[in-house]
Structure formats: C-alpha cells, structure tokens
Amino acid sequence: MKKILVLAIVVLAILGVLLIFPKKPKTTASFITNMTFERSEDIFFIHEIVKYPSNVTIISPENPSKMAVGIVGDPWNLNFGVLPIGVNAKRFVNVANYNEPISKIELVCHGNICSKITFDKNDLILNKGNEGQITVYLNTSLSSPGNYHGEIHILSETPKNSFISVLLGWS
DSSP states (O other), X not given: OHHHHHHXXXXXXXXXXXXXXXXXXXOOSSOOSSOEEEEEEOSSEEEEEEEEEEEEEEEXXXXXXXXXXXXXXXXXXXXXXXXXXXXXXXXXXXXXXSSSSEEEEEEEEEETXXXXXXXXXXXXXXXXXXXXXXXXXXXXXXXXXXXXEEEEEEEEEEESSHHHHHHHTOO
C-alpha cells in the first residue's frame, strides 16, 4: 500500500511540475509572412501551434474626406491593412476540435502590434465535435501613425490521457 501511495505522489509531483512550467513556443527576431503550423508532443500532451502574421499601417489622414483605407481579405492571415487613427477593425478565427476528446485553445500575440490587439474570448476548452469563432479586435484610437507587426499564435493543447483533463478540471 505504501509503494502505491509513494508512486502516486511521485507521478502527481512530476505532473504538477510539467503543468506549472508548460512548454511555450519560442519567439524569434523576425515574424512569419504566411500561416504556419507546428506540432510537438511530450509525455502528457500534444501541442499544436498555428501562427498567423498580423500587421497594420496606421495613418493620420490629412484630408479625411479623401481617405483611402486598405482592407486585407486573405483568410490565411490576420492582417488589418491600412487604417487611420481612431478606426477599429476586427478579423475572425475559426477553431474546431473534430478528433480529440478534449483540447484547450489559447491565443497569444507577439510583436509591437499586441498593444492594439484584443480577443473576445481566450482559453477555450473544446470537446470533440465542438467549433467556435474568436474575434480578433484591433484598436487604433490611442496609436501613433506607423507600421505595427507581429504574429498571433493559436495554441492547442490536447492531453494524451483522459485522467489529465480530469486533473486539470477541463472535463
């Protein structure tokens, strides 16, 4: 009985350390130009990262009645084009879990664009078969004219065993 208790404590301690210090993506000095996908695994989780480029050029129009706004319609990026100060924009990201019993989805922003970016929801738990849409907002109201760049990462964390999701309170 003592051996089982000691083994359970050791397993919980290792799990606790891995959960306290989760594996986060490495940041680089330059940003991607197209959507990219990365997948890795550790002893407890499958990690997937979808990276989207994100940028905006904020202008201060001299004649607002003749202002040109640049809109980006590509579905594979989260670029906001050219916007004047005070104009806000939004883009949408669709997330889904079709195969795994449960996954945690988190959005993270990198770069100097991040002070202008917010998400309508974050840290989602998606059960198998669930879908969702996340709105990415860009606020230019307190910005200076200039070019702002970065990446938005969609991190997906899927437990390899169902007991992990129970321990984390995801179920």
